[in-house]
Amino acid sequence: MSSQPHATYSSVFWWPHINDDVRWYKTTCHECQLCQTEYFHIPAIVPEVLSLFRKVHIDTFLMPKVGKYRYILHARDALILYPEARATTSDSGDVIASFIFQDILCRWGGVAEIVTDQRSRIRLRR
DSSP, X not given: OXXXXXXXXHTTOOXXXXXXXXXXXXXXXXXXXXXXXXXXXXXXXXXXXXXXXXXXEEEEEEEEEETTEEEEEEEEETTTOOEXXXXXXXXXXXXXXXXXXXXXXXXXXXXXXXXXXXXXXXXXXX
């Protein structure tokens, strides 16, 4: 290729937007691609792998008393909607913490986000 390609083709050819067309061709021409001296760097991207129980919705339900059980603790995975539940006699903070530890953390691993209805028993202590 000559050092002044514009002078070469403009003396022989002309059409509207010829410079734009030549610029486009230089970016798509295989030989032009092989001869280019500037390269760009694409940084590596580590994808975030979705896992079960990364985001959990937790709620408590007051039910009619059956035997000694009156409450249901319910957790639902946000990704595939898989439920975990436990019938309890109380909905105190200690019972809820035990449910989260035993039925979610020990079974499914770490949780990134817990979504609740902001009841005082489920709120995190600061």
